[in-house]
Amino acid sequence: MSDVLELSGVSIVRGGKTLLDGVDWQVAEGERWVVMGPNGAGKTTLLQIAGARIHPTQGVAGILDEVMGAVDVFELRPRIGLASASLASQIPEHETVLNVVVTASYGVTGRWREQYERLDERRAFRLLDAWGVATFMNRPFASLSEGERKRVQIARALMADPELLLLDEPAAGLDLAGREDLIARLSELAADEESPAIVLVTHHLEEVPPGFTHAMLLKDGAVVAAGPIGEVLVEEHLSAAFDTPLEVTLRDGRYSAVARAQ
């Protein structure tokens, strides 16, 4: 099995602050990872490395058998599907839902080519349909609810048939029903062996979709624990990552955590 991600001693320094500190990480084909940690732990920064958006200050980042710094990132980025709040905020207000998805095959936001291949439009429609948002295809993206926008963003991230799918807090801002719906869909995606390798960032244990295989815990830019999910999402490591004594439960594939009674 070839490595989808192979990070070795990766550090990121910005304005004298170390955002990531010597991160080692391997993600292989077929793996589904959750990356967890408190606010400011460096999760989004790690995804920006994995998505070939930024270069390590130190260390080596191998992505899809290429090495950052030795590869044209504009060839690498289309092989990676990314959904994040910062990307969503770049979508023009009146862009239709269908265009939000179709334009991903060109790695741009905003419709800049007049004629798209019909095949692309059909694929975009099929993805919107699979994520339950095809009926909104002609609506402006900005007019959708938060939950609908999240599903459109994932459809967009899948549009270019990526080898790696990166989802940065896809359940943030959703109500309970919206969250549960999204988790069920992500769980289905994880179970599909046609799906690319997946990395999902969250800071809520309740948002871990059943079927995810691996987990990494980050704290202050450093890895607290990483590996098979059942070995990582345990009280010892979670309490260390969140600096709080936690009581963790796992029921029917769903995790939850509360502060341990003193």
Ligand SMILES: Nc1ncnc2c1ncn2[C@@H]1O[C@H](COP(=O)(O)OP(=O)(O)O)[C@@H](O)[C@H]1O
């Ligand atoms: N360009 C930057 N310059 C300085 N600090 C930054 C920059 N980008 C992010 N940070 C800081 O780095 C830390 C990690 O950020 P981030 O990766 O977004 O964390 P997370 O996604 O885990 O909440 C935060 O404290 C954030 O304020």
Ligand SMILES: [Mg+2]
């Ligand atoms: Mg973040």
